[in-house]
Amino acid sequence: MSAAPRHLLEPLRLHPLTFLEEGEEADVTIGRADIDSYGMFPPDGAALLRQLESGTPPADAAEWYRNEYGESVDIEEFLDVLDELDLVVRDGEEVASVGPVKWQRLGRALFSPVAAFAFVAVVVAAVVEMIRKPALAPAYQHLFFTRSSLTILTLGIVLGQVPWMLLHEASHALAGRRLGLNSKLGFGRRFYYLVFTTALDGLVAVPRRKRYLPMLAGILLDVLVVALLTLAADALAGAGGFGALLFKLFLCMAFGVILRLAWQFYFFLRTDLYFLATTVLGCNDLQTVSRQLLGNRVNRLLGRRGHLVDEATWTPRDAQVARWYSWLMLGGYAFLTVLIFTAMIPAAVRVTEIAAHRLTRDLSVLSGLDFAVFLTLNFGEFLVAGYLAVRAYRSSRAQKPAGRLTSIPQSATAPAR
DSSP states (O other): OOOOOGGGSSOOOBOOOEEEEOSSSSOEEEEETTTTEEEEEOHHHHHHHHHHHTTOOHHHHHHHHHHHHSSOOOHHHHHHHHHHTTOBOOTTOOOOOOOOOTTHHHHHHHTSHHHHHHHHHHHHHHHHHHHHOGGGSOOGGGGOOOSSOHHHHHHHHTGGGHHHHHHHHHHHHHHHHHTTOOOEEEEEEETTEEEEEEEOGGGGGSOGGGTHHHHHHHHHHHHHHHHHHHHHHHHTTTOOTHHHHHHHHHHHHHHHHHHHHHHTTOGGGOOHHHHHHHHHHTOSSHHHHHHHHHHHHHHHHTTOGGGOOOGGGSOHHHHHHHHHHHHHHHHHHHHHHHHIIIIIHHHHHHHHHHHHHHHHHSOSHHHHHHHHHHHHHHHHHHHHHHHHHHHHHHSOTTSOOSSEEEEOOGGGGSOOO
């Protein structure tokens, strides 16, 4: 029998790892919290990794595996998986240090029982005022808070939502920081919408019952914002001059937040409710699996067998749910596509005609500037979304993302052949 290679006879240097076990038969999530790189290992693979983490040389760990499970393991393949996930300390690399994250105390304070009591009190007060004064209740008419300038109107409707969108994502991030996660704010798109985003990749290593608050934190913040804006408008009711304009602006922004709350039900755009639903359903990456499933269906119809995605890489639960969710996702994208041609484009044309008509009636530098800013604010989002889509298409798919969750196939700990 030939001797094992030298690197298999020495203990393996690993970065600090987190292990999340949710049931004896369930896969174990293992990874690094500092870079949000995780893998879902079968239980026997997780046990083997624990042996390596304790300092057992790979060759001895493979022997332990054979004695424990009555099968041999391809330890070289297993080590390749660990290296791909950046769990192994490479030559010249220092062991990662894991410490408390910034803003963790603030996150704990904002999501404490005392804060929850204050949240409920504010929302109840706003609802009571809406009942007492129906003019405060949400209504689409609140969007048209001024007729003096198209720019001011658009700034109130469009840019007036930017602070609340940032606070929405910040609440996700702080709820994650509360758990010690390296949550980060970002910017991206969902189909033809521009959105702020929050990276919460570390949630995969958090017990399922603790994931719900970070996922719902944005929606809870939106409800609080609607309540606060309503109470602020209530305080200005009956005011004149600038106070009257603020009264209308606050109600305009409150209704805009409600529209964004309704947008959360577009599950197929990976909204907060999508992540909540996939967590409840026990899925890993339902959206990706659903897209690949649809792609496989199309490729089979076209006879392009070489383009099929290996379905063995999907988790059983993702594959099960994707069978019906893929049709829901396809229908959602079809609905938005139809909406572009039947509602959004006609509405945009009509609004532009109205703006142009106003410009021709009052042709001046200020009215021209008003018209230009109006067009930029209304249509700039779609141009930027298109640019991001093209850039994403051209970007290299080979580049590994900073945060990821990989499902480790059973072959990584299957009997060696």
